[in-house]
Amino acid sequence: MNYWKEFIKGIIKENPVLVSILGMCPTLAITTDAGNALGMGIATTFVLVGSNLVISLLRKIIPKAVSLPCYIVVIAAFVTFIEFMMKGYFTDLYKSLGTFLSLITVNCIILGRAEMFASKNKLLPSVLDGLGMGIGFTFALFLMGSIREIIGSGTWLASLLGDTFKFPFEPITVFIMPAGGFFVLGLIIAVLNLMLKKKPPKAVGCGGCTACGGALERGQITDCVSGG
Amino acid sequence: MNSFFAIMISAILTDNFVLSKFMGICPFIGVSKKLSSSIGMGAAVIFVMTCATAFTYPAYKYMLEPLGLTYLRIILFILIIALFVQLVEIVMKKVMPPLYSSLGVYLPLITTNCAVLGVTMLNIDNGYTFWESIANAAFAGVGFTLVLVLFAGVREKMEGCDIPAALKGLPITLVAASIMALSFMGFSF
Incomplete structure (x- = not known):
């Protein structure tokens, strides 16, 4: 059941957002409502699976010295594709995600998985790893989006279901503002720490987020810059 | 002149990249532990943002637009940024070793910083002219540095x-x- 393990680890145990603390920008920026969060999660999952697939196939061809630019080009190609699809079929979602759809390119989760996993593993495990991490990312985004939308706007999934869920209290608007994003994420991680009764295990060595562009590995800096 | 002032105020304060646009959160959380490193990171970001815009804007206007290839901009922009950062690192190491030892270590961190790619694309989306784009990029970098330095102070107190x-x-x-x-x-x- 090795394949199952590769798939399931990204969802809770090594959740990219809540445990490894990667991909902070989209997590904070587009979770003002649960529908957007879901759309962003699915788009990222698609790119993650696609890039893991291609990079795993090319892992013996890409030279180590130029691996970062190669990975970025593969990822950017998938992002361009999903941007076209979304513009064509989900125009509203495309508009509300805005620049952040293009910025999936520099999402450190995707680069991290390419560097830490897909470049070292066979096709099937890489795809499953991408899928699991993508679902974990979507789950964290959806959780954030739901909390912020329910408290901040008094609705749930309003962009998909209209007024189906409406809550009879005065919404606290600050929750859908930037300040609320930082606050909710901080509390979710704190609650998770409390539930696990300890600090979540740090990813082995470096989580491979490449936020430091490999500088840690080359010994140019001593502390991890992503705070993971 | 008026628009430059508006760009300055909005890029530094009202539409701050970190606190209202949520770009560059990773370095904001990661490099804000010490005051000295936050200043170094901030300076490197200002430099790379401004220079990256100086390259990406003409590339978009004079290459992609006439050829009708605007959809390739993500790929082109990220390549320009990656190459530029690599180049600066190599040149700086050779020509200005003292500056490299204080700033250079932050350069590799910047390639995958979404604020840099973000600012180059927002300049195009907002329909800025070349000089407005440069100003927006530079002041966005200043805004980033301001928040990073202020936050490093808060964290040192904490x-x-x-x-x-x-x-x-x-x-x-x-x-x-x-x-x-x-x-x-x-x-x-």
Whole structure:
């Protein structure tokens, strides 16, 4: 059941957002409502699976010295594709995600998985790893989006279901503002720490987020810059 | 002149990249532990943002637009940024070793910083002219540095505080960032 393990680890145990603390920008920026969060999660999952697939196939061809630019080009190609699809079929979602759809390119989760996993593993495990991490990312985004939308706007999934869920209290608007994003994420991680009764295990060595562009590995800096 | 002033105020204060656009959160959380490193990172970001815009803007206007290939901009922009950062690192190491030892270490961190790619694309989306784009990029970098330095000060103060165990580390940092974002909201009213 090795394949199952590769798939399931990204969802809770090594959740990219809540445990490894990667991909902070989209997590904070587009979770003002649960529908957007879901759309962003699915788009990222698609790119993650696609890039893991291609990079795993090319892992013996890409030279180590130029691996970062190669990975970025593969990822950017998938992002361009999903941007076209979304513009064509989900125009509203495309508009509300805005620049952040293009910025999936520099999402450190995707680069991290390419560097830490897909470049070292066979096709099937890489795809499953991408899928699991993508679902974990979507789950964290959806959780954030739901909390912020329910408290901040008094609705749930309003962009998909209209007024189906409406809550009879005065919404606290600050929750859908930037300040609320930082606050909710901080509390979710704190609650998770409390539930696990300890600090979540740090990813082995470096989580491979490449936020430091490999500088840690080359010994140019001593502390991890992503705070993971 | 008027538009430059508007760009300056909005890029530094009201539409701050970190606290209201949520770009560059990773370095904001990661490099804000010490005041000295936050200043170095900020300077490197200002430099790379401005120079990257100086390359990406003409590439978009004079290459992609006439050829009708605007959809290739993500790929082109990220390649330009990656190449530029690599080049600066090599040149700086050779020509200005003292500057390299203080700034150079932050350069590799910047390739995958979404604020840099973000600013080059927002300049195009907002329909800025070349000089407006340069100004926007430079002031966005200044805004980033301002927040990074202020936040490093806050975090240095927090070191000695008695924080509940579950909130230690990242959670309390995020809550502090939230309060800071709240105070920056005051600029937009």
